[in-house]
Amino acid sequence: MNKxxxxxxxxxxxxxxxxxxxxxxxxxxxxxxxxxxxxxxxxLLIETVLLLLCSYLSIKVIKNKKNKYYYLNIIFSIIFLLIEYKDFYHLSKINLSYYTNNYLSNYFVIIGFHALHVIISILICLNLLFLNTIEKNFKINNIIFSIFWHFIHIIWLCLVLIIYIKK
Structure with a gap:
């Protein structure tokens, strides 16, 4: 197995x-x-669709070996993060923050931690854009990236079920 x-x-x-x-x-x-x-x-539905599109695009890179899917992935990831920022900003405008109660404290931590993973995926994407022009390990790097994106969207689906849908 590759180290x-x-x-x-x-x-x-x-x-x-x-x-x-x-x-x-x-x-x-x-x-x-x-x-x-x-x-x-x-x-929430828009955010979910954006992350699922990013997962799909990570597979398209492997199949088609085209960098344009990285660019789309970055764009959709940034849109997702902007929506998350807007949600956090909205909560702060109505005086709800991580100080309000345990629920919101945990909400901000878990959503923020997930957003950090989306930021990391953007950095990985930028790195792969650079590496794919010079590196021969195209497939393994992109498989790892694709797995990471699937992980991010699976976590997001768990977040949706636990935070937003759970009664």
Whole structure:
């Protein structure tokens, strides 16, 4: 097995553990009865579609070996992050922050940690754009990137179920 691939899988396992702990903390926090009033489900659907498109594009890079899919991935990732920022900004405007209660404290941490992963994916994408012009390990690098994107969108789907949909 490729040592980079093994190291990557160890990273994914450690990230799964971290997100699991964050999910447990979130689920153990008191429920927030006004969540239907502060979360926009249409926006949530748009964010979900953006992340699923990014996963799809990460596969298209491997199949077609075209860098244009990286650019689209970066654009969709940035749009996702801007929507997340808008949501955080909206919450701050109505005086809801991580100081408000345990629910919102855990919400900001887990959503922020996920957003950090999206930022990391943008940096990986930029790195691969540079590497793919000079490197011969095109396939393994892009497989790792694709797995990372699938991980990000699976975590997002868990977030949607646990944070936004759970009653």
């Amino acid at each position: 980079n691939l093994l190291g990557f899988w160890l990273y994914i396992v450690s990230d799964c553990i971290t997100f699991s702990v964050l999910f447990i903390l979130f689920l153990s926090s008191n429920s927030f009865c006004f969540k239907n009033l502060i979360f926009n489900y249409r926006t």
